[in-house]
Amino acid sequence: MKIEGKQRIWLDYQKEIADDHFFYVRSCVRQNFFPGSEKTFLRILQSELSKDIYENPSHTTCSGIGYHTDIVPFATSMTMVARQFALMTEAGYENFTTSCITSFGLYSEVLETWHHFPETEEKTREFLHKATGREFKKPNNVSHASDIIFRFRKEIADKGKYRLVNQRTGQPLKVVEHIGCHYSKMFPSKGVGGAEYPYVLVGMIEDWGGEVIDYPERRHCCGFGFRQYLVQANRGFSISCSKKKFDSMEPYKPDMILTNCPGCPMFLDRWQYAISEMEGKTYGENGHGIPVLTYEELAGLVLGYNPWDLGLQVHQVPIEPLLDKIGIPYDPEMKFRGADGQDLGKPDPPSVLKFYTEKV
Amino acid sequence: MSKSAIIIGGGAAGMETASQLARLGIEVDLIEKQSRLGGHLNSWDRLFPNRRDSKEVFEYLEQDMNDGISLHLNAEIETILKAGDRFTLSLRDGKELHSDALVIATGYEVFDARKKEEYGYGIYDNVITSVELEEFFRNNKQKNLFEGIKSKRVGIVHCVGSRDEKAGNLYCSKLCCVTGVKQAIEIKELMPDAEIFCFYMDLRMFDRHFEEMYYEAQEKWGIQFIRGRLSEASENPDHTLLLKLEDTLTGLPLKMKVDLLILLVGFIPSPETRRLAAMLGLKEGDDRFLCPADEHTITNSTTIPGVFLAGTVKGPASIASTITDARSTALQVATYLK
Amino acid sequence: MSDLYAKLFEDVRFREGLKACLNCGTCTAICPAAEFYDYQPRKIIDILQTKDNSKIEDLLKSNTIWYCGECMSCVTRCPRGNAPGLLIQALRSLSQELGYFTESEKGRQQLAIKRTIGKWILEYGYCLYPSEIMPDMHPEQGPIWEWEHKNIEAVMNRLGANYKGTGAGILRKIPDEALDEIYRIFEVTGGISRFDKIEEFSRIKALDMGMDMEDGKNDDYMKFIYTANSGDHTLKHED
Numbered sequence: 001m002k003i004e005g006k007q008r009i010w011l012d013y014q015k016e017i018a019d020d021h022f023f024y025v026r027s028c029v030r031q032n033f034f035p036g037s038e039k040t041f042l043r044i045l046q047s048e049l050s051k052d053i054y055e056n057p058s059h060t061t062c063s064g065i066g067y068h069t070d071i072v073p074f075a076t077s078m079t080m081v082a083r084q085f086a087l088m089t090e091a092g093y094e095n096f097t098t099s100c101i102t103s104f105g106l107y108s109e110v111l112e113t114w115h116h117f118p119e120t121e122e123k124t125r126e127f128l129h130k131a132t133g134r135e136f137k138k139p140n141n142v143s144h145a146s147d148i149i150f151r152f153r154k155e156i157a158d159k160g161k162y163r164l165v166n167q168r169t170g171q172p173l174k175v176v177e178h179i180g181c182h183y184s185k186m187f188p189s190k191g192v193g194g195a196e197y198p199y200v201l202v203g204m205i206e207d208w209g210g211e212v213i214d215y216p217e218r219r220h221c222c223g224f225g226f227r228q229y230l231v232q233a234n235r236g237f238s239i240s241c242s243k244k245k246f247d248s249m250e251p252y253k254p255d256m257i258l259t260n261c262p263g264c265p266m267f268l269d270r271w272q273y274a275i276s277e278m279e280g281k282t283y284g285e286n287g288h289g290i291p292v293l294t295y296e297e298l299a300g301l302v303l304g305y306n307p308w309d310l311g312l313q314v315h316q317v318p319i320e321p322l323l324d325k326i327g328i329p330y331d332p333e334m335k336f337r338g339a340d341g342q343d344l345g346k347p348d349p350p351s352v353l354k355f356y357t358e359k360v
Numbered sequence: 361m362s363k364s365a366i367i368i369g370g371g372a373a374g375m376e377t378a379s380q381l382a383r384l385g386i387e388v389d390l391i392e393k394q395s396r397l398g399g400h401l402n403s404w405d406r407l408f409p410n411r412r413d414s415k416e417v418f419e420y421l422e423q424d425m426n427d428g429i430s431l432h433l434n435a436e437i438e439t440i441l442k443a444g445d446r447f448t449l450s451l452r453d454g455k456e457l458h459s460d461a462l463v464i465a466t467g468y469e470v471f472d473a474r475k476k477e478e479y480g481y482g483i484y485d486n487v488i489t490s491v492e493l494e495e496f497f498r499n500n501k502q503k504n505l506f507e508g509i510k511s512k513r514v515g516i517v518h519c520v521g522s523r524d525e526k527a528g529n530l531y532c533s534k535l536c537c538v539t540g541v542k543q544a545i546e547i548k549e550l551m552p553d554a555e556i557f558c559f560y561m562d563l564r565m566f567d568r569h570f571e572e573m574y575y576e577a578q579e580k581w582g583i584q585f586i587r588g589r590l591s592e593a594s595e596n597p598d599h600t601l602l603l604k605l606e607d608t609l610t611g612l613p614l615k616m617k618v619d620l621l622i623l624l625v626g627f628i629p630s631p632e633t634r635r636l637a638a639m640l641g642l643k644e645g646d647d648r649f650l651c652p653a654d655e656h657t658i659t660n661s662t663t664i665p666g667v668f669l670a671g672t673v674k675g676p677a678s679i680a681s682t683i684t685d686a687r688s689t690a691l692q693v694a695t696y697l698k
Numbered sequence: 699m700s701d702l703y704a705k706l707f708e709d710v711r712f713r714e715g716l717k718a719c720l721n722c723g724t725c726t727a728i729c730p731a732a733e734f735y736d737y738q739p740r741k742i743i744d745i746l747q748t749k750d751n752s753k754i755e756d757l758l759k760s761n762t763i764w765y766c767g768e769c770m771s772c773v774t775r776c777p778r779g780n781a782p783g784l785l786i787q788a789l790r791s792l793s794q795e796l797g798y799f800t801e802s803e804k805g806r807q808q809l810a811i812k813r814t815i816g817k818w819i820l821e822y823g824y825c826l827y828p829s830e831i832m833p834d835m836h837p838e839q840g841p842i843w844e845w846e847h848k849n850i851e852a853v854m855n856r857l858g859a860n861y862k863g864t865g866a867g868i869l870r871k872i873p874d875e876a877l878d879e880i881y882r883i884f885e886v887t888g889g890i891s892r893f894d895k896i897e898e899f900s901r902i903k904a905l906d907m908g909m910d911m912e913d914g915k916n917d918d919y920m921k922f923i924y925t926a927n928s929g930d931h932t933l934k935h936e937d
Contacts, residue, residue: 001595005482008474026868028825031859035868039858055866058876065825068768069811070790071896072819074711076889083883105770117710131882181769186781188774195774196477216594216602221730225767230815231807233927235838237767241730251597274838311857316840336845338852347845478775523720524777561722591727591775606723606732606740612933613732 001214006197013194017151018095018141022053023088027100028061029262030294036311037296038099041145044299048159049152053097056087064102068226075127078120081110082128086136096139097148101261104144105182108190111138142190144183146260146295150192150200153207161304164210166255167327172211173255176290177201178245178268180261181221201258204295208302217248223271224263242271246283246290254284256322257292268292273316276352287354289317301328308334318356362387363697366449366457368437368636369465371399372679373671373686375421377463380690382428386697389430389457391449393632396433397422399467405497407679408542409569417679432457440639445666461666461693464642464650465686466633468672471521471529471625479517479623484595487621489520490539502550505620512554514547515603515618516540517590519561522626531647533626534676537564540624541573544583557618558585559605567678588614593621627676640667649675660689661696668693702754706746706788715784719743725772725782736933737765739772739782746785758793761931764804794892797899804931806923809900812893813920820881823872828854828861 022045030038045051063080066072072080088096098104114121128134149156164173179198184191193199196219202212223241228234245268249257259265269292276282276289284290292315293301300310307328312319313335323330336346349355363386367374370392378390396402401421404414436452440462449457473481473489481487488505496502506512518540522533537560544556563585565571577583588605596602600617607614629648637644642662643651650673652659661668670689671682706712725739726732732739742762745753757763766786773781790799799805818827833844846853851861860867884890904911904919911919 001485002483005474005480008482009477031824031868032826032828032831035854035857035859038868057864057866057870058873060823060872060876060880061819061825063819063825066815066819068787069808069815070787070794071808071812071816071892073791073888073892074709074787076884076887076892079883079887080880083879113710113714116714120710127883127887131886132879134879181771185770185774186783194477197483214595216596218594219592219728219771221767221769221771223730223767225730225769227764227807227811228767231810231923232835232925233807233923234804236927237731237734237765239838240734241767244730244733270838270840273840308856309858314842314846314853314857316842337856338849339856342852344849344852345845348841350841519722519777525779526775526777561720587723588727589722589724589777591724604727606726606738608721608723608726608740611726611738611741613727613729613738 009197010193010199013189013192013199015147015190015192016141017143017147017192018097019151020051020095021093022051022095022097022148023091023093023139024053024055024097025059025062025084025099025103026055027098027103027262028065029266030099033266033314034262034294034297034311036309036314037294040296040300040305040310041099041149043305044156044296044303045148048303049155054091054093056091059084059087062100062103062106064100064106065226067106068102069230070227075123077106078110078113078124079127079131081107082124082136083132083134085138086128086132086134088139089135089137094140096142097145098142099145099262101144101180101182102263104142105186107142108187111142112187114138144260146200147192149295149299150203153204156299156302157207160208160302162302162326162328164205164208164302164326166325168325172209173325174213174253175205175210176213176215176218176249176252176254176257177205178218178222178257178259178264180259180264183260201260201295204298205258208298213249213252213254215249215252217245220245220248222264222267224267229267238267239271239274242267243275246272246275250283254290255325257290258295258298259292260295265292265294269315269317273350273353276350280352282353285321287352288321288356289353291315291317291319291322293319301326304328306330316350317353320356363461364389364459365461365463365693365697366391366447366459367463367465369399369467369671370394370397370431370433371465371467371671372401372417372421372682373467373689374399374463374465375425376683376686377465377670377690377693378429379421379424379426380687381693382426384690384694385428386694387430388428389432389459391432391435391437391451391457393434393436397431401679403491403494405494406542406546408538409567409573411542411546421683437636440636442640442664442666447666461668461697462640463668463670463689463693464633464636464673465670466630466636466673468627468633468676469630471527471628473520473623473625475527476520476623478592479520479590479621480593480595480601481623484593484601485599486601486619487593487623490536490543490622490624493543493622497546506551512551513618514554514556514620514622515590515601516544516556516558516622516624518559518624519589520623520625521628523561529626529628529647531675532564534564534566535678536624536626538567538570538573541565541577541583543622545573545577545581548581548583556583557616558583559588559590560585561587561589586614627672629673633673640664642667647675649673660685660692666696700751702751702758702792703746703749705792706754709788709791711784712788715781715788716743716746717779719747719780720778722777724775724777725780728771728775730769730771731765731767735765735931737762739766742785742789743780743782755798758789758796758798759801759805761802761804763789763793764802764807765931794896797895797902800899800903803926803928806900806903808896810920810924812896816893820877820884823877823880824869828869
């Protein structure tokens with residue numbers, strides 16, 4: 001494989017990413033399943049990079065999951081989006097930052113639709129005014145939170161205490177990167193690196209010392225499929241998509257998977273568990289599975305944050321093998337404890353996926 | 361005073377237009393930016409439909425040229441000016457040429473396959489273009505190419521950069537289909553036990569003997585034709601390629617492994633053509649090729665008196681029809697200059 | 699027969715997504731749903747291109763349009779600038795507006811989604827909410843979620859959330875004024891009307907099928923549509 005070929009493509013798709021004064025909107029999935037990631041994002045931006053990032057408590061879901069399960073009409077989602085823009089306008093911001101990839105896709109789709117079908121923008125303004133009395137300006141810049149971490153990846157590397165290197169062997173960690181479908185598949189120019197060879201996570205991995213792995217099913221959807229997961233009868237589709245990816249990446253022996261979408265790390269984490277229960281098969285080494293991280297979690301590790309502050313304890317696939325590889329210390333006793341150290345019990349160990357109880 | 365014409369472009373069209381005009385007693389300056397004549401004719405090994413050696417065609421065109429032609433090789437054009445009925449060309453080396461007529465025969469380029477990112481050209485080792493394959497044949501380098509092939513499975517992809525909004529070209533490049541069928545046969549000749557697949561959308565076998573070649577490819581050589589455009593090529597750990605497409609005739613998605621992938625890249629208007637056209641104020645079509653004065657009846661002249669077109673500046677064309685077109689242009693120029 | 703094609707045309711996504719298909723198959727080649735289901739996005743566009751209302755009606759009543767995962771991989775590849783994923787959205791919207799969705803096993807599931815995601819959007823202002831994601835309905839979430847769910851407040855607190863709190867933060871209580879605004883947005887834009895239609899048509903179907911349907915999560919009809927799978931959705935292979 002010739003890396004120069006990919007680099008040429010990456011240079012073609014340089015997108016504008018705002019560098020300060022962000023209006024932040026949260027992700028439903030991440031708030032539920034990866035709260036530590038959103039906390040870490042704000043911590044990095046505010047404490048490490050001294051950026052101004054503002055969250056209006058009155059902001060809500062963009063309705064993206066409702067939109068993509070088709071229970072919410074397009075006009076409704078457009079108006080939900082408009083309301084978020086109105087809150088941004090009211091607070092005096094122009095740079096819109098989303099935590100969720102489905103949101104990012106929806107905001108991009110709505111803005112493009114308004115551009116190509118101006119009557120829909122007019123109608124949305126009417127609806128918003130009628131329902132809430134609000135008015136909005138369109139953002140100057142819409143970036144995903146991973147774009148921003150990408151933009152400041154070198155600063156993070158400079159402040160970093162750890163590199164993505166296997167301490168035992170001295171070799172860079174092998175990292176599979178997985179991009180959320182709604183990041184760039186619909187509008188390739190809105191993704192760093194375009195749709196075929198996205199660079200947003202590759203840039204982070206490379207600057208933090210790791211080695212990126214390409215594999216045949218890299219672009220394959222993780223299988224969320226919205227209704228394909230949310231309704232039990234359809235879940236076979238969802239798990240099959242993830243399994244396709246695991247089977248394809250296995251020969252390359254990845255040390256971890258890095259994702260930028262909220263849903264993807266959840267599915268890539270949980271479906272490894274489900275596959276192990278259903279078929280007795282585990283991926284990765286020693287029956288532990290392949291750890292799946294969000295980019296904030298990885299940035300936090302590089303910066304030396306406490307893994308249990310980052311929320312790594314709420315992953316089903318154990319994260320400790322990765323921490324040991326990098327040489328990041330952690331206190332196993334504190335893993336499942338509350339904020340004041342209170343004992344919250346422990347989750348039951350899965351029957352196949354090995355619960356990491358001892359350092360090697 | 362004898363009339364003169366400047367012909368820009370020393371490929372098949374330029375060479376033949378020059379020969380014909382010189383024979384009619386017109387002073388000809390032939391300008392070519394490379395160090396030798398022939399243009400793309402120098403890139404091909406054997407020509408469809410009868411697979412004759414392209415060198416024969418080049419030699420014919422070369423021998424047809426005579427002393428009446430002033431040849432300027434390695435010549436790059438700085439500016440072109442029209443004043444009244446006269447043209448003045450300034451070359452980069454400082455030379456100035458004058459004429460009463462101008463022929464644009466600057467030809468085409470092939471689509472840059474890197475733009476079709478999902479095919480992995482320039483990234484994966486075993487993805488090459490049809491042009492590179494011809495080069496291998498011409499320079500006898502096919503042994504190196506086919507040496508690494510284990511299971512001897514070759515995929516040929518039609519419509520690369522053509523009929524493709526995302527590649528920026530809606531048009532059909534016309535000659536790639538027959539090129540693909542020809543190359544399939546040529547590869548099979550070298551590797552009789554290879555499995556060769558052509559992934560096509562429509563088979564444009566429009567000219568004489570083309571359809572028969574398709575029949576021969578199937579019946580005599582066992583080439584397999586799958587109707588489906590390649591959607592994606594990825595690399596396996598062993599550097600073979602994993603292809604994803606749909607067999608639209610059975611209506612089922614198809615995943616298959618090949619050792620070598622050949623991309624049939626289409627025509628694009630050459631940047632030099634467009635630069636000169638802009639200087640002269642020539643009309644470009646939506647497809648960015650140049651427009652003659654009338655699509656049906658005046659196909660060798662432009663709307664600018666004294667400026668003529670020959671060959672693939674007007675769009676994809678075969679070598680045979682380019683040579684014929686060049687002679688037609690020469691006649692129009694001669695008539696204009698009388 | 700009503701002009702279904704014309705109705706589809708009113709949806710901007712339909713206009714954006716359907717230019718003209720030349721049947722190259724790059725969409726179906728890359729579609730995850732086509733890998734596992736008896737589903738080919740190319741065939742959907744082919745049918746829509748014919749503008750044949752009786753074929754479109756069949757489509758709206760079939761399982762076919764519900765297999766798509768809306769990943770939009772098809773949009774990246776189409777050489778004609780079509781977007782099968784957008785067409786699916788337009789078809790699904792129309793199918794619900796007309797009540798045709800209850801004719802298919804997969805279509806009927808829309809009620810389950812409306813009563814979960816739809817309910818939570820209006821009630822909490824989020825599409826998902828921890829107390830609603832019951833471990834026994836989601837065994838695939840694993841023992842880790844079971845543990846988290848049991849200790850949700852403590853875990854949220856540990857990870858820096860502002861669970862049910864006022865002000866900014868993760869899973870904050872979204873102010874009632876904001877929830878009112880969302881409700882009114884749903885009202886004026888046809889969102890409530892869509893929700894009502896999903897309920898009404900489902901009610902008719904449930905009656906037809908002889909099943910109980912109250913407004914909760916645990917009635918017979920809900921359990922049925924949430925879990926029913928005929929096993930007849932994948933490609934047939936001649937082995």
